[in-house]
Amino acid sequence: NAGVTQTPKFQVLKTGQSMTLQCAQDMNHEYMSWYRQDPGMGLRLIHYSVGAGITDQGEVPNGYNVSRSTTEDFPLRLLSAAPSQTSVYFCASSYGGQGGSPQHFGDGTRLSIL
Amino acid sequence: AQKITQTQPGMFVQEKEAVTLDCTYDTSDPSYGLFWYKQPSSGEMIFLIYQGSYDQQNATEGRYSLNFQKARKSANLVISASQLGDSAMYFCAMRESGSARQLTFGSGTQLTVLP
Numbered sequence: 001n002a003g004v005t006q007t008p009k010f011q012v013l014k015t016g017q018s019m020t021l022q023c024a025q026d027m028n029h030e031y032m033s034w035y036r037q038d039p040g041m042g043l044r045l046i047h048y049s050v051g052a053g054i055t056d057q058g059e060v061p062n063g064y065n066v067s068r069s070t071t072e073d074f075p076l077r078l079l080s081a082a083p084s085q086t087s088v089y090f091c092a093s094s095y096g097g098q099g100g101s102p103q104h105f106g107d108g109t110r111l112s113i114l
Numbered sequence: 115a116q117k118i119t120q121t122q123p124g125m126f127v128q129e130k131e132a133v134t135l136d137c138t139y140d141t142s143d144p145s146y147g148l149f150w151y152k153q154p155s156s157g158e159m160i161f162l163i164y165q166g167s168y169d170q171q172n173a174t175e176g177r178y179s180l181n182f183q184k185a186r187k188s189a190n191l192v193i194s195a196s197q198l199g200d201s202a203m204y205f206c207a208m209r210e211s212g213s214a215r216q217l218t219f220g221s222g223t224q225l226t227v228l229p
Contacts, residue, residue, distance in 0.1 A: 031214070031216075033216055033217075035219075040221065041221055041222075042118070042205055042207070042219030042220050042221050042222055043159075043205070043207075043217070043219045044219070045216050045217070045218075048214060048216050050214050056214065058216065088157070090159060092159075092217075100147055100149075100164035100165075100166055102149060102161040102164060103149075103161075103217060104161070105151075105158065105159035107157065107158050108157050108158070108159075
């Protein structure tokens, strides 16, 4: 099972460049999220989606855009990269039902902004 | 105020011994869930265990158990019979009923198992 697939795994950008981090899941999950992880901190929510066509902001949305045109894909766009966006980015998905269905995470994208 | 607090940045435990990783949380939502994830040095996030706020019994999954004390708002992870492969960062996270199934994470505890 592929689960949640993130590409690329590593990326180096220059300040001001734009790029898209890809995320795809094959579990037919309704809910998808993007988090960033900085040293010494837990994961912080950037944007999330509760279904195709529906997105919303998380705790740290500035500088990022998302869209959800299909159930499977949830790309994260950096509009104009800044050194403060150097981080590890995780995409996650989960079933939309009640109870303890956990979020399933991709392996992460390590992004460095020079 | 922080919603999830993990007060132990680092912990050491001897192989084969048990260890407790602390987690306290803050919410006014009566319906919530608490999760523990493991992040080894390779970086992936691995789901370990879940406890619902209305669950009557403490959750258990193999060598992992959750010491849930609702009145104290604590959800400590207990790992029994520690193994070298348990060395990793451990995150406590909470999902509130109004959060669209999104998680709020603590800052993590780095566990090192000593041979």
